[in-house]
Amino acid sequence: MIKNIKKLLIRLDKFIIDVITYVGEISIFIYEIVRNLFSKPFYLKEFINSMENIGYRSIPIVLTVTFFSGMIITLNIGKSMDAIVKGTSQYIGSGILLVMLKEFGPVLTSISLISRVGAGITAQISMMKATEQIDALEVMSISPIKLLIIPNVLAMIIMAPLLSSIGVVSGILGGLIMVVTYLDQSPNTYLDKVLMVLRSQDIVDMIIKSSILGFFIAVISSYYGMKSEGGAKGVGIYTTRSVVASFVFIIIVDYMVTFLLITIRKLLS
Template identity: 40%
Template sequence: TGHPSSGAAGVAEGAIANVVVLSITRELGPVLAGLMVAGRVGAAIAAELGTMRVTEQIDALYTMAVNPIQYLVVPRVLAGIIMVPILTIFFTVLGILSSYYVVVIVMGVDAGTYMRNLNQFLKSSDIMIGLVKSLVFGLTITVIACYKGMNASGGAKGVGAATTEAVVSNFIAIFVLDYVLTALMYDGV
């Protein structure tokens, strides 16, 4: 007697979209983007700068009166601050589209109900908080990776150790910062 998405079941299924979209916007988008950048880009930054350190290329920059912080670190940090939020937007949009597909196409919930619930429950503050988190993650990832790479020593083994330290430190920092930022930003919400 009616489609499973009608009545109370339909309300529950419609609420699934709200939970999924809010979790993607607030948590999963920024955290997954941060973890991916930390694992791939953070490791590459630490390895590249570490190799430059142990092969004395950074010392050569000092000799040529080039500030290695301005030349090597600042562009990487700015790139992290810019690109992690962009990647977060991509993940968030992809997550919302995936949620739409599952809820509307697979589960058969009315598209109007989905969009109405989305507009009702997803606030611009949720999007902004996700972007602020990703900006902080981008800054943190690149600063840690640059620090570990610039302070590498001991040849190839030291570069490997610095790269591993950068990735592990970044993963821990992302989870700790996510917890702290969530507690601070949603305390009054």
């Protein structure tokens, strides 16, 4: 019994040390990115390529994910609202807007970006490290952070809110189709309820949240790429770790940002 408790304490101690070390490494990595963010040179071509890759090429997957999510939400809760309180299903448009604007838009967009872009960033940097291209850049006095990471970070901060906005509209349209075909409501009723609860502060909150989530996706993906080791085999291992860590991070950060924004709104009101 005592031996088992001792083993448990040793494992717990190791886990705590690993978590503290991990948070410290991420913090130092973020500091290095911020420190190099506004210094010269700025690689404009890489930044534009990142904007295209992260933004334009991610539109189809964001549209698909959010559109069907809007349909699923409406399908699941549309009839349930009437079952609880008769006549409340007419307010489904308000519910869809709030859900998409406050949570599903930014989070589903982030999940799409992790799957399509984040994994690609980690794989690219990992492969460059495995083939010693990172070392070659450093020998030529070219900062890998400025060339490979900062363009992705800036592009993610800019494009994540735009993609989230597209996702919100797509989710609302998905809900509209289900309202018309499944709940037998008029499009005008649905859209009126959408506009009834639309507030500028919720849009601002969505933009802030999306940008922060996008920043962390780029940071975590780049961190695991730079940390990778073990040659070609390590590319797959660290890409998997990057995706898992990014999912965990966006959920935690989403909660923290949401709580912070709500607290700020209360203090200002």
